[in-house]
Amino acid sequence: MAGIYIHIPFCKQACSYCDFHFSTKLNNKQKVLNGIEKELELRVAYIGEEIVETIYLGGGTPSLLSETEIQSLLTKTNSLFDVSSDAEITLEANPDDLTLDKLKELKNTSINRLSIGVQSFFEKDLRFMNRAHNSSEALDCIKNAQKVEFLNISVDLIFGSQTTTKEMWQKNLDTFFDLGINHLSAYSLTIEEKTALAHQVAKGKVENVNDEQNYEQYLMLQKAIKQNGFEQYELSNYCKNGAYSKHNTSYWQSKKYLGVGPSAHSFNDTSRQWNVRNNLLYSKAIGNGTAYFEKEELSEIDRYHEHLITSLRTMWGINLNSLNVSFSDLILSQFYLKVETLNKTIVNLSAEYLTVKPEYLFQSDEIVRELMIDFEA
Ligand code: SF4
Numbered sequence: 001m002a003g004i005y006i007h008i009p010f011c012k013q014a015c016s017y018c019d020f021h022f023s024t025k026l027n028n029k030q031k032v033l034n035g036i037e038k039e040l041e042l043r044v045a046y047i048g049e050e051i052v053e054t055i056y057l058g059g060g061t062p063s064l065l066s067e068t069e070i071q072s073l074l075t076k077t078n079s080l081f082d083v084s085s086d087a088e089i090t091l092e093a094n095p096d097d098l099t100l101d102k103l104k105e106l107k108n109t110s111i112n113r114l115s116i117g118v119q120s121f122f123e124k125d126l127r128f129m130n131r132a133h134n135s136s137e138a139l140d141c142i143k144n145a146q147k148v149e150f151l152n153i154s155v156d157l158i159f160g161s162q163t164t165t166k167e168m169w170q171k172n173l174d175t176f177f178d179l180g181i182n183h184l185s186a187y188s189l190t191i192e193e194k195t196a197l198a199h200q201v202a203k204g205k206v207e208n209v210n211d212e213q214n215y216e217q218y219l220m221l222q223k224a225i226k227q228n229g230f231e232q233y234e235l236s237n238y239c240k241n242g243a244y245s246k247h248n249t250s251y252w253q254s255k256k257y258l259g260v261g262p263s264a265h266s267f268n269d270t271s272r273q274w275n276v277r278n279n280l281l282y283s284k285a286i287g288n289g290t291a292y293f294e295k296e297e298l299s300e301i302d303r304y305h306e307h308l309i310t311s312l313r314t315m316w317g318i319n320l321n322s323l324n325v326s327f328s329d330l331i332l333s334q335f336y337l338k339v340e341t342l343n344k345t346i347v348n349l350s351a352e353y354l355t356v357k358p359e360y361l362f363q364s365d366e367i368v369r370e371l372m373i374d375f376e377a
Contacts, residue, residue, distance in 0.1 A: 002047050003054040003250050004081065004087075006036060006073060007261030009279055010061040012096070012132040016200070017158075019192035019275045022265035023059040029141045031261065033277050035286040037076045037261045039275075042286075044080050046258045046266065056090045056245035063093035067105035074110055082374040088152075091113055093329075096133035097141060098141035103148045107259050113152040113243075115185070120158060121175045130196070141177055147366045150172035154183035154245065158219065160214035161189045164205055169217045173224045186221055187236050189212045194289055201327060218362050223355040235361045252310045265343040271297045272306075317348075317355030334373045342370060 010029060011022040039207065057070070057075060065073075070091070077083065079347040090113040091106065098116065106114075120126055123135045133141075143147065145153055155176055159169050177182060180326045213374050214330060222232070230238045237245065248288055251257060251267075259266045262282040265274045273295035275280050285292035304327055311318045324332060341352060356364045 001053045001250070002050040002254060003056065003247050003255065003257040004047070004052055004077060004257040005056045005058060005247075006062075006077075007259065007264040008057060008059040008065060008094045010064050011059070012064065012094075013130060014196065016128070016130040016196040017189060017192065019195050020060065023279050024164075027062070028279055028283065031283040033065075035071070035283040036073065036261045037294075038286050040076055040080055043258055043260065043266075046268065047081055047256070049082070050256065052077075052081045052087060053252060054088045054090070055083065056092075056247040058090075058092045058115075060092075061094050062091050063096070063097035063102070066131065067108060069112065069120045070106070070109050079112075083317060087177055088113055090245070090247055092117065093141075094131075095137040095141040098137075098346075099149070100144045103141075103144050103150070107148050107150070111244075112150075113154070114150050115154045116141060116145070117154065117156045118142070118158060120161070120164065121172055122164075122168050124163050125158070125161055125165050125168070127207060127337055128161060129158070139175070142181065146179075152183075152243065153181050154185055155179075156183055156185045156187070156245075158189050159217040160209055162209065164217070166213075166216065166220070170222060170224075173221065177224065177228045182240045183245065184225075184230065184238045185236055186238065188218065215362065219359075222256050222359060229313065232358045232361065233315045235364060251316075252314045253312055253316075254307060267306075269298075271295055300328060300331060303327075304335075305368075305372055308371050311365045312356055312371075313361065314354065315358070316352050319354055320354065331373065335371060337372075342367065351374055 005168045007021070007034065009022050010026055011024055013024055014084065051100045055074070057073070062070070067355055074089070087158070088317075089111050091111045094114045094117050119129060119131060121135050121138050126135060126138070142153065157172055157176060191201055191209060197206065201208050223335065225232060225238045228240070232238050233244055233247070234298060239250065254269065255265060256268045261274070262275055262308050263277040265272060273293045276285065277295045307318070307326075323335070339349065346357060346363070348355045356367055
């Protein structure tokens with residue numbers, strides 16, 4: 001079982017907090033799309049005979065693409081790979097793109113899941129983040145998606161922003177739950193290097209994020225998801241009725257994925273590789289047959305660290321039985337020694353699993369650091 005990630009590196013405008021790879025210049029869009037289709041051809045062997053269970057069009061803003069462009073990428077993918085008939089096919093979309101007409105067009109494709117970048121239902125937050133949509137588009141697009149019967153919808157929300165008061169965050173959560181959607185991705189605002197927001201903070205134009213406010217809003221989120229029958233299955237992901245994101249869950253479970261497009265990453269348990277973060281260099285290199293990615297072979301210790309980072313973010317945690325057969329005695333002895341020293345009020349440890357308690361998932365990075373090993377095995 002494998003997944004395919006297709007990175008669409010274009011956006012209408014730059015959100016102030018964003019450090020993903022994208023360009024707001026759309027003039028070379030066709031070249032990049034040609035490059036992606038060519039890369040799909042070049043990388044067939046990466047997936048081999050495995051069945052593709054998930055396809056994820058992420059970005060950037062894939063909803064900027066026309067129905068024809070999306071169709072072309074999906075047709076190409078289907079022609080090259082063994083895509084399961086019930087594959088989860090997700091499109092990341094921004095509210096300003098999701099008009100009723102656009103949603104009807106998307107229904108003509110095999111897209112069966114929408115991940116909508118709402119971030120907030122408040123104009124004040126959206127302006128602060130420099131989002132391209134407004135608060136009424138944030139709400140209308142979801143209602144329209146439901147109207148055309150997209151049954152599998154996820155909404156992204158951001159908490160802890162300098163403009164988001166406690167009352168506003170509660171209202172965002174209430175609005176979300178009133179919509180009857182089964183999946184929520186909720187992220188705390190972080191200041192990433194080289195973003196417009198980092199620049200504003202450095203210049204003193206905007207205050208830094210407040211960790212206490214962040215944590216308070218995270219706890220509000222925890223309370224709201226319980227009241228609404230959602231489960232937290234990953235640090236930032238919540239769902240109801242088993243509506244897990246299959247694509248992201250495979251990633252957290254260290255399953256193989258092929259990433260195509262500028263800046264996309266791929267992982268196959270023995271190596272990871274990442275494509276060049278530049279649209280023109282990517283298209284040229286693909287066209288010329290020259291290198292467009294860097295690759296790192298993973299040592300056993302790298303694989304162990306990767307496993308900690310991805311699994312401890314999830315409610316499934318580390319499966320000790322599979323850990324025991326995947327790593328050498330040297331790694332396992334270090335792991336179990338370190339597990340003994342963990343604060344047991346933060347983690348649950350059984351004969352089969354090590355998990356971080358949901359209320360402490362926010363600090364899972366610290367637990368990962370405690371379990372890391374600092375020698376070359
Ligand atoms: S739309 Fe998404 S990818 Fe584009 S700038 Fe905003 S957050 Fe980044």
